[in-house]
Amino acid sequence: MKECCAFLLLLLFICPLGFYLYTIEYGTKLSPDFYAHSCPQVEDIVIDVLATTIATETRMAASLMRLHYHDCFEGNYDMQGCDGSLLLDSIGGIVSEKNSVFNSQSVRGFEVIDQIKAQLEKECPGTVSCADVLTLAARDSSVLSGGPSWVVPLGRRDSINASLSGSNSNIPASNDSFKAILRKFNRHGLDVTDLVALSGSHTIGFSRCTSFRQRLYNQSGDGRPDITLEESFAANLRKSCPIAGGEENLSVLDMVTAAKFDNNYFINLIKNMGLLYSDQILFSGNDISRGLVITYAQDQEVFFLQFAESMIKMGNISPLMGSNGEIRKNCRKINS
Numbered sequence: 001m002k003e004c005c006a007f008l009l010l011l012l013f014i015c016p017l018g019f020y021l022y023t024i025e026y027g028t029k030l031s032p033d034f035y036a037h038s039c040p041q042v043e044d045i046v047i048d049v050l051a052t053t054i055a056t057e058t059r060m061a062a063s064l065m066r067l068h069y070h071d072c073f074e075g076n077y078d079m080q081g082c083d084g085s086l087l088l089d090s091i092g093g094i095v096s097e098k099n100s101v102f103n104s105q106s107v108r109g110f111e112v113i114d115q116i117k118a119q120l121e122k123e124c125p126g127t128v129s130c131a132d133v134l135t136l137a138a139r140d141s142s143v144l145s146g147g148p149s150w151v152v153p154l155g156r157r158d159s160i161n162a163s164l165s166g167s168n169s170n171i172p173a174s175n176d177s178f179k180a181i182l183r184k185f186n187r188h189g190l191d192v193t194d195l196v197a198l199s200g201s202h203t204i205g206f207s208r209c210t211s212f213r214q215r216l217y218n219q220s221g222d223g224r225p226d227i228t229l230e231e232s233f234a235a236n237l238r239k240s241c242p243i244a245g246g247e248e249n250l251s252v253l254d255m256v257t258a259a260k261f262d263n264n265y266f267i268n269l270i271k272n273m274g275l276l277y278s279d280q281i282l283f284s285g286n287d288i289s290r291g292l293v294i295t296y297a298q299d300q301e302v303f304f305l306q307f308a309e310s311m312i313k314m315g316n317i318s319p320l321m322g323s324n325g326e327i328r329k330n331c332r333k334i335n336s
């Protein structure tokens with residue numbers, strides 16, 4: 001009788017523990033410990049590759065952060081979020097998101113993701129998803145540029161398809177109105193605080209002339225520049241972004257500390273020196289977002305804390321988990 005009770009007690013203990021471990025490893029919730037047993041070196045591999053890459057090309061930090069954002073935002077409501085779909089090339093029935101209006105000639109960094117993935121496949125074959133690699137690379141890009149760090153929940157799986165139409169319609173455009181941009185954020189469960197904090201990633205990286213030219217010459221169809229653009233700043237920008245041609249010419253998104261992840265982006269906005277229309281309207285287009293811009297401009301620590309929180313939230317957009325999707329061997333193509 002005693003043995004029977006002890007056995008029952010043991011069962012009662014083991015079953016929930018087993019279930020808990022199962023859900024952490026394969027289940028329904030992302031977890032920072034997801035690869036603790038299957039690939040404990042994953043974070044070291046990612047940061048090692050990035051440290052070498054970013055030491056030779058600082059811009060790559062910005063490009064990788066943007067890759068993660070465009071991967072997460074291509075979906076619609078509860079479908080197709082951070083699932084590595086952006087990394088797929090056009091092969092077989094797949095039409096790559098790399099060809100969308102926001103990605104074509106613009107997103108970059110795929111070869112760095114390939115490099116990390118190749119190293120992971122050597123050390124932990126078939127284990128770490130491309131979607132998780134993107135998420136970790138975004139976090140480490142922040143850290144290596146002087147920005148905040150955070151603990152990344154892991155366990156996303158990779159999609160077996162891509163959505164060019166989703167990428168075209170769900171990613172905000174730089175000339176969208178404040179309302180339109182916020183609507184696209186809300187669609188993914190992100191609010192105005194997330195919008196302002198995440199836009200703060202424009203503290204690093206570059207934009208092509210084509211993404212902001214309209215502001216310099218003809219913002220509203222009357223042949224005049226955007227009135228929310230500081231005049232001497234606009235005059236300077238016109239030198240590298242002419243009225244015609246030079247589409248691919250680059251300007252830094254934060255002209256004060258271009259390669260450093262800090263709160264200068266927000267200080268620029270207060271001076272009407274945001275590069276993109278979508279940057280400047282955070283200050284000029286809405287009272288709540290203006291208040292947040294001022295707060296982050298005054299206190300970098302507050303910005304960093306919110307940025308970390310919002311990045312985790314963005315990384316949670318509709319991940320594939322459990323037996324959905326797959327762990328791609330090569331981030332550019334599905335397994336079979």
Ligand code: HEM
Pocket residue numbers: 059061062063064065066069105106107108172173174175181195198199201202204205206207208209210211253276278
């Ligand atoms: C609020 C809506 C947003 C709009 C309209 C927007 C738009 C843009 C545009 C037009 C560019 C320049 C692209 C080019 O000309 O090739 C850019 C660059 C960039 N974006 Fe955004 N963005 C937004 C939000 C975000 C978010 C949420 C993140 C990350 C969390 C992000 C990260 C970046 C980075 C780091 C770059 C520089 C990339 C590089 O230098 O390669 N953006 N963005």
